[in-house]
Amino acid sequence: MSIQLGESDFQILKCFPVISQLRPHLEQTKFVEQVRYQIKEGYQLAFLEVEEQTVAVAGFRIYTCLASGKFLYIDDLVVDELKRSHGYGQHLFQWLIEYARNHQCEHLSLDSGVQRFAAHRFYLMQRMNITSHHFSIKL
Numbered sequence: 001m002s003i004q005l006g007e008s009d010f011q012i013l014k015c016f017p018v019i020s021q022l023r024p025h026l027e028q029t030k031f032v033e034q035v036r037y038q039i040k041e042g043y044q045l046a047f048l049e050v051e052e053q054t055v056a057v058a059g060f061r062i063y064t065c066l067a068s069g070k071f072l073y074i075d076d077l078v079v080d081e082l083k084r085s086h087g088y089g090q091h092l093f094q095w096l097i098e099y100a101r102n103h104q105c106e107h108l109s110l111d112s113g114v115q116r117f118a119a120h121r122f123y124l125m126q127r128m129n130i131t132s133h134h135f136s137i138k139l
Contacts, residue, residue, distance in 0.1 A: 006045035022078035072100035074110035
């Protein structure tokens with residue numbers, strides 16, 4: 001089991017089958033280009049492999065803001081639906097916490113859709129707190 005940052009196009013593309021389970025609107029033909037664009041804005045893609053198969057993926061960024069100081073924000077966090085309940089999500093989540101600490105972050109945060117009850121149970125088991133409501137408007 002290993003966790004790496006997706007740097008090559010090949011590594012990024014290997015993440016698509018898993019991340020598309022969370023983001024089904026994504027198109028495989030445009031995925032690498034989209035991730036490369038986001039990397040220019042600070043996005044990083046971490047993936048956990050078992051026997052050369054990607055089983056969990058996290059997309060994240062490090063920000064600094066007045067409200068929270070320096071923090072790691074998780075954009076995407078998903079474990080392959082056929083590989084859940086094997087500890088892969090927890091392993092990747094703990095890696096993200098260590099990454100944040102190693103980069104002097106004060107917090108780690110994420111938003112989660114209100115319908116994602118299993119994800120919410122996971123986050124609460126990881127000792128995360130519900131700290132705000134997220135509001136948005138489609139433009």
